[in-house]
Amino acid sequence: MIAVEPQRIQSILEAYPPEKRFALAILQDIQHEFNYLPEGSLEVVSARIGTPVAQLFALATFYKALSLVPKGRHIIKVCDGTACHMCGSSSLLVAIKQLLALEPGGRTDDGQFSLECVNCVGSCALAPVMIIDDAYYAKVNTEKLALILDAYRPGGEHDE
Numbered sequence: 307m308i309a310v311e312p313q314r315i316q317s318i319l320e321a322y323p324p325e326k327r328f329a330l331a332i333l334q335d336i337q338h339e340f341n342y343l344p345e346g347s348l349e350v351v352s353a354r355i356g357t358p359v360a361q362l363f364a365l366a367t368f369y370k371a372l373s374l375v376p377k378g379r380h381i382i383k384v385c386d387g388t389a390c391h392m393c394g395s396s397s398l399l400v401a402i403k404q405l406l407a408l409e410p411g412g413r414t415d416d417g418q419f420s421l422e423c424v425n426c427v428g429s430c431a432l433a434p435v436m437i438i439d440d441a442y443y444a445k446v447n448t449e450k451l452a453l454i455l456d457a458y459r460p461g462g463e464h465d466e
């Protein structure tokens with residue numbers, strides 16, 4: 307049984323020919339639609355394209371862009387590589403916990419934010435680096451952090 311409206315998944319499935327080679331594209335579309343792969347969705351995809359659920363599960367757990375647990379509307383990534391750690395990424399994580407009651411790997415109760423700790427994102431000169439969705443924020447301190455997060459709260463300028 308699917309945990310969300312089946313017709314939304316059905317319309318994604320119907321956008322592709324029922325062939326195994328579209329497995330990843332279909333999973334990406336479902337992820338995009340729901341911010342995760344809802345319970346039961348792998349079984350429905352499997353029945354449509356003939357790829358075993360175990361293979362779909364392997365894709366879902368291999369690709370970081372796919373998730374089997376609900377993610378927030380906005381995904382915050384705090385780099386905790388060496389340079390960012392030396393420049394205060396730990397303070398950012400503490401401040402995010404205070405501002406949003408959010409810990410790495412978690413999601414806010416309202417579903418607005420998820421938080422992930424990531425390794426070096428290749429912008430060490432800008433440490434500490436934070437990424438929200440696709441936007442990079444450089445040399446983030448706790449003062450900047452509050453302003454940045456406000457823009458992603460419901461109704462904020464980046465809350466699309």
Ligand code: FES
Nearest residue numbers: 385387390426429
């Ligand atoms: S350690 Fe954070 S960008 Fe390299």
